[in-house]
Amino acid sequence: xxxxxxxxxxxxxxxxxxxxxxxxxxxxxxxxxxxxxxxxxxxxxxxxxxxxxxxxxxxxxxxxxxxxxxxxxxxxxxxxxxxxxxxxxxxxxxxxxxxxxxxxxxxxxxxxxxxxxxxxxxxxxxxxxxxxxxxxxxxxxxxxxxxxxxxxxxxxxxxxxxxxxxxxxxxxxxxxxxxxxxxxxxxxxxxxxxxxxxxxxxxxxxxxxxxxxxxxxxxxxxxxxxxxxxxxxxxxxxxxxxxxxxxxxxxxxxxxxxxx
Amino acid sequence: xxxxxxxxxxxxxxxxxxxxxxxxxxxxxxxxxxxxxxxxxxxxxxxxxxxxxxxxxxxxxxxxxxxxxxxxxxxxxxxxxxxxxxxxxxxxxxxxxxxxxxxxxxxxxxxxxxxxxxxxxxxxxxxxxxxxxxxxxxxxxxxxxxxxxxxxxxxxxxxxxxxxxxxxxxxxxxxxxxxxxxxxxxxxxxxxxxxxxxxxxxxxxxxxxxxxxxxxxxxxxxxxxxxxxxxxxxxxxxxxxxxxxxxxxxxxxxxxxxxxxxxxxxxxxxxxxxxxxxxxxxxxxxxxxxxxxxxxxxxxxxxxxxxxxxxxxxxxxxxxxxxxxxxxxxxxxxxxxxxxxxxxxxxxxxxxxxxxxxxxxxxxxxxxxxxxxxxxxxxxxxxxxxxxxxxxxxxxxxxxxxxxxxxxxxxxxxxxxxxxxxxxxxxxxxxxxxxxxxxxxxxxxxxxxxxxxxxxxxxxxxxxxxxxxxxxxxxxxxxxxxxxxxxxxxxxxxxxxxxxxxxxxxxxxxxxxxxxxx
Numbered sequence: 001x002x003x004x005x006x007x008x009x010x011x012x013x014x015x016x017x018x019x020x021x022x023x024x025x026x027x028x029x030x031x032x033x034x035x036x037x038x039x040x041x042x043x044x045x046x047x048x049x050x051x052x053x054x055x056x057x058x059x060x061x062x063x064x065x066x067x068x069x070x071x072x073x074x075x076x077x078x079x080x081x082x083x084x085x086x087x088x089x090x091x092x093x094x095x096x097x098x099x100x101x102x103x104x105x106x107x108x109x110x111x112x113x114x115x116x117x118x119x120x121x122x123x124x125x126x127x128x129x130x131x132x133x134x135x136x137x138x139x140x141x142x143x144x145x146x147x148x149x150x151x152x153x154x155x156x157x158x159x160x161x162x163x164x165x166x167x168x169x170x171x172x173x174x175x176x177x178x179x180x181x182x183x184x185x186x187x188x189x190x191x192x193x194x195x196x197x198x199x200x201x202x203x204x205x206x207x208x209x210x211x212x213x214x215x216x217x218x219x220x221x222x223x224x225x226x227x228x229x230x231x232x233x234x235x236x237x238x239x240x241x242x243x244x245x246x247x248x249x250x251x252x253x254x255x256x257x258x259x260x
Numbered sequence: 261x262x263x264x265x266x267x268x269x270x271x272x273x274x275x276x277x278x279x280x281x282x283x284x285x286x287x288x289x290x291x292x293x294x295x296x297x298x299x300x301x302x303x304x305x306x307x308x309x310x311x312x313x314x315x316x317x318x319x320x321x322x323x324x325x326x327x328x329x330x331x332x333x334x335x336x337x338x339x340x341x342x343x344x345x346x347x348x349x350x351x352x353x354x355x356x357x358x359x360x361x362x363x364x365x366x367x368x369x370x371x372x373x374x375x376x377x378x379x380x381x382x383x384x385x386x387x388x389x390x391x392x393x394x395x396x397x398x399x400x401x402x403x404x405x406x407x408x409x410x411x412x413x414x415x416x417x418x419x420x421x422x423x424x425x426x427x428x429x430x431x432x433x434x435x436x437x438x439x440x441x442x443x444x445x446x447x448x449x450x451x452x453x454x455x456x457x458x459x460x461x462x463x464x465x466x467x468x469x470x471x472x473x474x475x476x477x478x479x480x481x482x483x484x485x486x487x488x489x490x491x492x493x494x495x496x497x498x499x500x501x502x503x504x505x506x507x508x509x510x511x512x513x514x515x516x517x518x519x520x521x522x523x524x525x526x527x528x529x530x531x532x533x534x535x536x537x538x539x540x541x542x543x544x545x546x547x548x549x550x551x552x553x554x555x556x557x558x559x560x561x562x563x564x565x566x567x568x569x570x571x572x573x574x575x576x577x578x579x580x581x582x583x584x585x586x587x588x589x590x591x592x593x594x595x596x597x598x599x600x601x602x603x604x605x606x607x608x609x610x611x612x613x614x615x616x617x618x619x620x621x622x623x624x625x626x627x628x629x630x631x632x633x634x635x636x637x638x639x640x641x642x643x644x645x646x647x648x649x650x651x652x653x654x655x656x657x658x659x660x661x662x663x664x665x666x667x668x669x670x671x672x673x674x675x676x677x678x679x680x681x682x683x684x685x686x687x688x689x690x691x692x693x694x695x696x697x698x699x700x701x702x703x704x705x706x707x708x709x710x711x712x713x714x715x716x717x718x719x720x721x722x723x724x725x726x727x728x729x730x731x732x733x734x735x736x737x738x739x740x741x742x743x744x745x746x747x748x749x750x751x752x753x754x755x756x757x758x759x760x761x762x763x764x765x766x767x768x769x770x771x772x773x774x775x776x777x778x
Contacts, residue, residue, distance in 0.1 A: 053394070055390065055393060055394060076396055076397070076398050077396075079393065079394060079395070079396040080395075080396030084394040084395065086387065086390070086391050086394065087387075088387075090387055090388065090390070090391035090394070091391075092388060092391070092392075092405075092406055093388075093410070094409050094410060094483075094485075103395050103397075103405075104395050104396050107395070107396050107397060107401065108396075153395065157396075
């Protein structure tokens with residue numbers, strides 16, 4: 001972490017009425033890092049994510065993106081250069097797959113032909129057959145396909161940072177696993193910085209370089225899975241117990257080296 | 261087959277380009293204005309609960325005002341506005357016809373557009389608005405690219421409702437001087453021409469259906485992003501507008517406009533005057549079905565050029581006089597008073613159409629009643645019916661005072677039905693009109709007024725200020741003056757009350773001219 005961080009939170013707080021959603025959080029995401037934010041519902045993880053592209057404004061503290069204080073950046077321009085994957089897709093139901101994917105380049109004023117080429121490229125990148133998907137409406141897609149389109153849309157304007165809000169939460173386990181792996185390799189291939197919210201510790205351990213644990217608006221712990229396992233927080237240890245139990249159980253049930 | 265062989269269908273059809281054209285123009289202008297005001301308001305207030313509820317409450321209140329009253333209210337309102345702009349800026353505009361009708365109808369169209377607009381915009385999944393923001397849309401882009409397209413079906417449903425309401429309500433704009441399909445209905449009701457009533461209702465219903473379907477086509481096309489469909493719908497609306505504009509565009513609007521109030525005698529007389537002007541080579545159109553208070557103001561403002569009024573009506577309503585003078589004296593004094601407003605009282609037609617208390621001849625004889633004074637003794641056991649305005653007119657107050665009249669009950673009735681009601685004994689006495697042909701038809705007797713409580717009601721021909729020195733016009737109308745006596749007018753009115761081809765105002769006007777021509 002020698003270079004300046006891609007995203008940095010310094011003593012950031014945000015309240016909604018009397019509820020402290022984010023409470024004095026300081027946290028850095030390094031350039032090229034894949035960070036998962038884990039926590040229960042109401043822990044403030046979504047608020048923390050949205051503060052980064054100014055979908056939510058902080059009450060106090062400073063947030064910088066690629067070294068710039070976000071308060072000095074036009075929020076619309078900021079959002080156009082940061083990819084955002086929404087829970088269950090957030091696709092516009094009246095626009096085709098191609099129009100959904102091409103929306104941010106279109107807002108940036110790119111030429112229609114350039115956008116069309118980019119859409120094909122992205123469909124390939126997220127492994128969707130372009131001929132059969134370009135013109136479809138979101139309602140004609142499966143949940144997994146929708147999320148792939150959501151990822152393609154987030155990547156369309158070639159952002160260096162991608163924010164993901166429980167992107168795979170609503171998918172069946174097989175699809176979820178495949179999409180997670182696919183995204184992880186895109187992250188590496190494109191040199192992205194990714195912040196992903198999840199309530200699933202197993203997913204966080206498998207995909208992320210580093211994990212941040214939130215509870216009641218506070219950042220309880222941060223580090224690699226190994227670092228977290230030596231945490232002094234009971235809550236963090238409790239979160240880690242579930243994947244560990246699953247591993248032990250699976251090891252008993254599935255002989256090692258057996259053909260799957 | 262015989263039903264459609266009736267020449268009144270052909271007559272109705274001949275008015276269609278004019279009535280339909282005006283109807284479409286005022287409806288679409290009102291709808292366009294209503295949309296131009298309501299849609300931005302819906303967009304502006306969708307996230308502001310306080311102004312939103314005030315706006316919706318206002319639109320709901322407007323909706324509870326009966327259409328006819330709303331239209332009628334706009335006339336004096338605009339008259340006031342016109343006098344203010346004239347005094348302050350030297351600009352005058354016509355408060356008659358198109359403008360008040362369009363404004364009232366536009367106001368009427370607001371509720372469904374506002375309510376559906378706000379409901380449609382508020383019904384969008386907040387996650388999608390968040391997503392629009394997240395992909396980098398400005399508030400305006402979010403509105404245009406995401407919110408409006410998603411709210412479109414609900415908004416269009418409101419627009420379609422508004423269109424149907426406006427087209428239906430536009431039939432009520434006839435009494436404030438806007439020609440519409442309502443002309444068929446008002447004229448038909450007054451002259452018992454059911455062909456006209458039916459024709460007017462059917463035409464406005466078909467128009468409403470057609471516009472609704474075309475708007476539906478546009479909506480469907482927009483929703484499916486199908487340019488062919490929305491294009492066809494828009495083309496249909498454009499074709500409708502063009503088709504209704506073309507036939508009336510060619511017609512000169514510089515001709516004379518003959519006004520008529522809302523009853524059969526007025527329809528006949530306006531048709532007669534129009535025929536006379538045309539015979540003299542002047543272009544003339546009749547503007548019928550005008551409200552009694554609207555018509556005098558319309559003449560004064562020059563929106564119509566001539567019409568027939570009654571001396572007693574102007575004496576009481578315009579000069580606010582309560583004293584009563586003999587016939588000739590009253591007309592002379594009225595003429596001087598009107599001249600101050602530059603209105604020309606060209607002369608009397610010859611008959612009087614006064615209010616008179618009327619009852620069946622036999623019953624009157626049996627009770628020994630010949631005059632209102634005789635009636636007073638029996639009034640406590642009798643009921644009386646009058647038209648919608650009679651009991652609030654000064655004549656009624658004067659009658660009651662002069663003869664100490666106290667009836668057992670009083671009712672208001674459509675004038676056409678009063679005579680049948682008194683003939684059948686439904687009521688005992690009616691406040692009828694002396695020139696009405698039904699008095700003879702139903703063997704009724706008009707009671708004398710020995711104390712002259714009711715002022716004289718000479719039919720008088722009035723000309724607008726701008727026609728004061730128009731010799732051609734004066735010459736064309738002169739042959740009518742003093743020629744129509746009470747018996748002739750009664751017979752003409754009786755003919756007009758019939759329910760066959762010979763009873764149309766045009767046909768009766770021709771008969772009347774044959775009778776009085778020199």
